[in-house]
Amino acid sequence: MNRTTLLILALSVLAACGDGTDTDAGQAADQDIKSDGASAMTAKPQGPVSIEYRIIGTPILGQPLAIDLEVTSTIGPQAITLSYRVNDSTAMELMESQPAETTIAASSAEGPSLQQIRLVPLREGRLFLNVSASVDIDGGTVSTSMAIPIEVGTAVRQIEENGVITTDEDGNPIHSLPASEN
């Protein structure tokens, strides 16, 4: 399998799980890729509450932004506690009227519960809203957590450094990390 095929396949699988439905044209073009079950990518297990989201419109600095959430518990008719957190308070804030935690009452109806979160981006870049959905089970609480990426403006993503790239004796790239020695 050539590399192009690989990437197309890989793209397709994750495009399929891209929960956001940002309507940006560039993104749409990139997601116009085909699935291929034989070249699947698995994903780590998520908790027992399915969280899917849809960003409404284009995020703009300083402007209120709404995100629709579709929350479904696999455990049955039990209350779900949803909490919203922004790790970087300089990045965005929940609107005043938006509680940081809310409880969806237990319902006997199957199917998802719809919620909307409202917040305001405070700077450009890729910002993240952390959403956690928790349900009580025998012996404790189990949660599904996810970080919803929100692209604001055109600021580029911040890249982290970790060690240095060198080459080994055969000229192959090595990501060199320093040892603690004694």
Added chain:
Amino acid sequence: MTAPGTGRATLFACVFLLLGACGGSASSDGGGVNTVVVSGTVSYEFVPTNAGCNGLDFSAIEVRPIRGATVQLIDAASGTEIARTTSTATGTFSIPDIQPNIMVQLRVRAELKDSNLPGWDVEVRDNFIAGASDLDDPAPPSLSTRALYALNSASFDTGTSNVQHNLTATTGWDGARYSEPRAAAPFALLDTAYTSMQFVRGFDASANFAPLDMFWSVNNTPGNGLFDITAGEIGTSGYLQSDDALLVLGDAAIDTDEFDGHVVAHEWGHYFEDVLARSNSEGGPHFLGESLDAAVAFSEGFAEALASMIQNEPINCDTLVPGTSGGSGFTVEGNSFGRRGWFNEVSVATLIWDLWDTADDPGDTGSLGFRPIYDTMVGPHAMSESFATLFSFATELRASLNAQDAALLDALLNREEVVAGADLDIWAASETNDAGVTQDVFPLYVPYTADGSVTNVCVNNVLDGFARHGNNVGENRYLRITVPVDDEYDVNVVTTTATPPSADPDDRDYSDPDIVIYHGSVLEEIARAGTDVAQNMEPTFRTPMLLASQTYVAFVEEWRFQDALASTTFPQRICFDVSLTPTP
């Protein structure tokens, strides 16, 4: 006057004695060339989770050996390799016969190499390239040539006596954040692979492991819905089947998985299935208790059970942002999420875990151990005529068990509301648990004779949501194909459901069926038709020679059910006419 050699020998003898007194024993070859031994221990810092899986506990860091890794001694001046060895199971290494008084450096490569048969070949590499993308033209370097992680010492003088250097890969955590290089992370991943392979080798000393690449970067992030390995946009941690590769999150602002050993072992479980057994999973996101496609549910459930066995720990912790209490966990011992059944990964995981463990709980009053599970996975389950599902696994396993163990399996199947006993077969012919999806589920394998007749099959996505994962019950159909004559066959899939254009019409308003045909018993993909999205072509193609003596299976799907950008008015149920016609 003494002969020249005699004086030198005396001198060396004195040095030898002196060094012996110091604890270091340089050696002489008797011809006057001294050598030293460079030895030591290599280790890494492992960060356990807090109780309740509430984040990582940096106050309880454990120093663990780096096992089985390549240790190189490098000439500091030229960068050339002087010697290499492999660290032991306790992390020690010893490199003899090294020239004294030279400047050298130690390098521990994040790799496990054993070229013998059976052997293994694991490498931890950095997939991320700053400023680059998978979509670049020209393309970035292939994944298999990305930078290999290595732990490097400072340069040191070999001196005149044996020298010991102990290296530790540290976390880089300063009490509040990662402020130094995160050297421990690649070696934590490597060690999970080592543990996993040793677990399997404990039951099958001849297990040979195909090459595995583990890709990790501090810039590996969930991303924004795109998937770009080079840019670190990997969606989540997972296993990429086409490349025998694990991708692991490392973004400390969002989610890191390098110390979430259970998560890594789970994905390694998918590698195990792929290279030693069999998986027909299409992958994709999945939530505990969801009702999934049969092959997806089995693959995820097996991987979870295997990870729990490898870790000898039924609780799967998945932490989020280091330094916070973010994280959650679940157990495969006693918990149940969602509807029980063949479609629930938790049902699969708890069933296989309970076959293995020795703790009794409802329905679980015995233990098979891992051996029969392993033998089934790498044997008849891998070569089943059907797809790899709980039905193929349980049927083949049951056939190998004595009456008592078969009763245990039946009890667990009953507990998980899966057909059991004599009614169990690889085709799920007697299964009736439809996950509440009232149509397009049974028969799980639609019988079809490839005589040119048309069979109409339908799929629906009533269980799927915004995200269109495309991997829930009802979203795919399986065919069991009988071939009347040895021949090549023309395959046609034609959508019979009307797909009216949306208010903003485009190609995504239309149906896009796919079909993949397998020869299950020899693990061979015969043909596939996943046509281009934009053109909405319906599959029409000719197979290679199919044999009348063999059984084939096919997987049929509507790709719009996993197309996040498909029209929101796209029908929730789509039907196709499928036919295979012998060629003239």
